[in-house]
Amino acid sequence: MYMENQKDTNDRTCTHTSQNVSSLADLLPAMDGDTKTMTFLQEVVDILMAYIVESFDRETKVIDFHYPNELLQMNNWELQDEPATLDDILISCRATLKYAIKTAHPRYFNQLSTGLDMVGLAADWLTSTANTNMFTYEVAPVFVLLEYVSLKKMREIIGWQDGRGDGIFSPGGAISNMYAMLLARFKMFPEVKEKGMSSVPRLVAFTSEHSHFSIKKGAAALGIGTESVICIKVDESGKMIPADLERRIVEAKQKGFVPFFVSATAGTTVYGAFDPLIAISDVCKKYNVWMHVDGAWGGSLLMSRRHRWKLDGVDRANSVTWNPHKMMSVPLQCSALLVREEGLMQNCNQMHACYLFQQDKHYDLSYDTGDKALQCGRHVDIFKLWLMWRAKGTIGFEAQIDKCLELSEYLYNKIKDREGYEMVFDGKPQHTNVCFWYLPPGIRYMEDKEERKKHLHKVAPVIKARMMEYGTTMVSYQPQGDKVNFFRMVISNPAATFEDIDFLIEEIERLGQDL
Amino acid sequence: MYMENQKDTNDRTCTHTSQNVSSLADLLPAMDGDTKTMTFLQEVVDILMAYIVESFDRETKVIDFHYPNELLQMNNWELQDEPATLDDILISCRATLKYAIKTAHPRYFNQLSTGLDMVGLAADWLTSTANTNMFTYEVAPVFVLLEYVSLKKMREIIGWQDGRGDGIFSPGGAISNMYAMLLARFKMFPEVKEKGMSSVPRLVAFTSEHSHFSIKKGAAALGIGTESVICIKVDESGKMIPADLERRIVEAKQKGFVPFFVSATAGTTVYGAFDPLIAISDVCKKYNVWMHVDGAWGGSLLMSRRHRWKLDGVDRANSVTWNPHKMMSVPLQCSALLVREEGLMQNCNQMHACYLFQQDKHYDLSYDTGDKALQCGRHVDIFKLWLMWRAKGTIGFEAQIDKCLELSEYLYNKIKDREGYEMVFDGKPQHTNVCFWYLPPGIRYMEDKEERKKHLHKVAPVIKARMMEYGTTMVSYQPQGDKVNFFRMVISNPAATFEDIDFLIEEIERLGQDL
Structure with a gap:
């Protein structure tokens, strides 16, 4: 379903742009390159804006996953001697985003860095445009x-x-x-500093x-x-x-x-x-x-x-x-x-x-x-930190952080006594990390502890692989010391809600119940 | 002249935006935040596009220079507990760019990194939007x-x-x-790796x-x-x-x-x-x-x-x-x-x-x-390298590099026998670096070699300071070994032309003739 939608958008935009965009040589610093440059950059911005809106949409996949060798075949990524057309450049931008992880997605929980702040993004676009270097006041006075x-x-x-x-x-x-x-x-x-560690x-x-x-x-x-x-x-x-x-x-x-x-x-x-x-x-x-x-x-x-x-x-x-x-x-x-x-x-x-x-x-x-x-x-x-701080104030950051911690407490309370779950350590988490095992019904009552552990170790990787193949959500897992693979849920994405936490749990159970 | 123009633009855009832009809480991930987010980001993009066009305009200053303490006073840069309005955020973006160095400017020669490539910029905007991390294929498959x-x-x-x-x-x-x-x-x-340098x-x-x-x-x-x-x-x-x-x-x-x-x-x-x-x-x-x-x-x-x-x-x-x-x-x-x-x-x-x-x-x-x-x-x-390579092809990079080297050869030929110039080393430069002294008429025929050297050492810093105050061009200088301060001209900016080289020489002479 997602794939079809995306293809439609791509085709529509392609037709649109091929009428407007000129060649690389027409862009700035070319003489009178202003208008054509603006048209080209606006085309790119339109692609980015569509991607942003899509990223926040829960109906969209977090990832359209392909194995490395597949992905290498799905587009011509090779670098050539000859230039491409600007239309081709726009197509490359769309292809790159099509296979990207939507890190802004409310159900992307995979890393400690998630989410996409609109003011932060604007600030990063400005930073790229200013294109300078932090080494001296001379070249970066404001920054x-x-x-x-x-x-x-x-x-x-x-x-x-x-x-x-x-x-x-x-x-x-x-x-x-x-x-x-x-x-x-x-x-x-x-x-x-002068003499090294031998001194x-x-x-x-x-x-x-x-x-x-x-x-x-x-x-x-x-x-x-x-x-x-x-x-x-x-x-x-x-x-x-x-x-x-x-x-x-x-x-x-x-x-x-x-x-x-x-x-x-x-x-x-x-x-x-x-x-x-x-x-x-x-x-x-x-x-x-x-x-x-x-x-x-x-x-x-x-x-x-x-x-x-x-x-x-x-x-x-x-x-x-x-x-x-x-x-x-x-x-x-x-x-x-x-x-x-x-x-x-x-x-x-x-x-x-x-x-x-x-x-x-x-x-x-x-x-x-x-x-x-x-x-x-x-x-x-x-600049992205400074502008976000300006936009939110210290109290805005505080509210955002407090909300993520509330969500993780909600998750902890939801699963700590739920059938099929075991917490990796006791007590309320101090940060947004909630570490837990999901035990599919088949191994929930296994008596042989070693056998159970061996099975359990394989559960999280399989559920994670399925999550990525369906593209519905992403969460990390790992072993630690003598503890076999467990899920490490973290919440740093301000887009996440209580419903997204509910969804995660439903999804783990849907994808893992047969294991 | 430049200042007035910029103020006009600022005022006009301010009035315009205050009618459209809503508050931070209305932006994504807010429910139905799509339209307001697009409006906000488009306002920022309009500011950036105006800046880009201005940056390539030789009538614009390379820099609107102010001393650090002045610049600290010229705007409220402090971080607050309370949030600012989105209008204020747009004003901050404009202020930041007003005092930024225009690194794309055809007469900005100050560093080894100069210029602004439109495809590279588009790619960097996309990179910010994708907002991910290179550590695993899992989170950055395409990159x-x-x-x-x-x-x-x-x-x-x-x-x-x-x-x-x-x-x-x-x-x-x-x-x-x-x-x-x-x-x-x-x-x-x-x-x-394990045992350190003591091993x-x-x-x-x-x-x-x-x-x-x-x-x-x-x-x-x-x-x-x-x-x-x-x-x-x-x-x-x-x-x-x-x-x-x-x-x-x-x-x-x-x-x-x-x-x-x-x-x-x-x-x-x-x-x-x-x-x-x-x-x-x-x-x-x-x-x-x-x-x-x-x-x-x-x-x-x-x-x-x-x-x-x-x-x-x-x-x-x-x-x-x-x-x-x-x-x-x-x-x-x-x-x-x-x-x-x-x-x-x-x-x-x-x-x-x-x-x-x-x-x-x-x-x-x-x-x-x-x-x-x-x-x-x-x-x-x-991504910015890859997309530029795709857009230009290897031959496009080659042409761009060859052109910069031609410009530097032009500069070298222009000044090597010109009155008032001395080359720091003999022979055609191998890269785009052209190292030279400019000798103002007053010290050109000084007989006392030490006295002459002492004077000459102060020439480049004063000319450079004046360049920055006028904002017309920027080029680097330094001493090296027993050689007193000399200009190091480098050309990596594809926007530069033969006329810009001529301008640099005229400007050095205009700003330095009284020294």
């Missing part, structure tokens, strides 16, 4: 100021006095976490066994090594156990290693757990270790008066990762690293490239922030 | 395939057999170079003294240390001297260090020099060192039959950085790292996060490329 204003506001919300400190928008939470580790190392051993004792970092894999990835890249990332035990609900942290720090010191970095997680990827930041900060203070909070997923709860207690103690951190592209639904990518100490990032990363950061410019050079980054060119990620 | 297709095509152009190898699009050339260094280290000492001997890297600062930045981050980056001498035109490379490698080995990485530059940032890749590859082969080519700026010349000889030997490299967002005018950011050996990136970076890269999915998992990245979430940078 550099907006980054300054927004980072300060985020630091105020964290609770650092007068919003003082530093920070940067980076290409994603993994890189933000890597920055934090880099800063912690430099703070303790500034000579590492320092063996450094060790600590994070919970449920933390994000980017901590280990960062340690590998930074020449620290994954074996020097010590995984701290978590309790039943996935929170780091501070006593185990202290024990492992003492143990490392006894071995002659130097603990330099603790990454506490505010909102783990799978369970949505918030590590106890106050207790962890006490340990960090006692042993003089840099405390980082990876709030990529949970940091946005700071915007909610009802939920920010879950991050109590975050103001004691030395650095905080906070991704507005997750729980605040800012378009991808938008990740911030906030740092308590001013000047440290600059000292850690600067290389004084005189062809970019000339010291004899005619304006205040403190706005040329590029040299504190690992990147040289840096994409403008700030 | 993952297009990345696969495009990287293969780029490897074919480099000259690797059948386009075999690996690669990734990363957030900029600095990160691409860092990936290369990471891979080189892992290839030689795979144990470094390996002292590693040293080599690059020319004119290379990009990201090589040192990468070495600092990776725990190698900037002192382990040995800067190789360049000849008068800025090319690395292979004999000096060999001498320094031998010297390092004699000290017991392990040479692991040579970064040759194809198109240096300031001079636009191409290091002699064949001779360098011979040295790398002799001493078994990873050869990287930083072609962030010059890699695109591979698309030109007339100019690709400048990169002869690039097929011998182990890895190549190539930024389509520079010389190919793809919107920011679009940087590729190409790697000759298959599978190495995956082994180097993978952490097997089972919540993202489930191994029991129903499709071919080789398309889940996320685990070979340093990032977790990764922005979709491929």
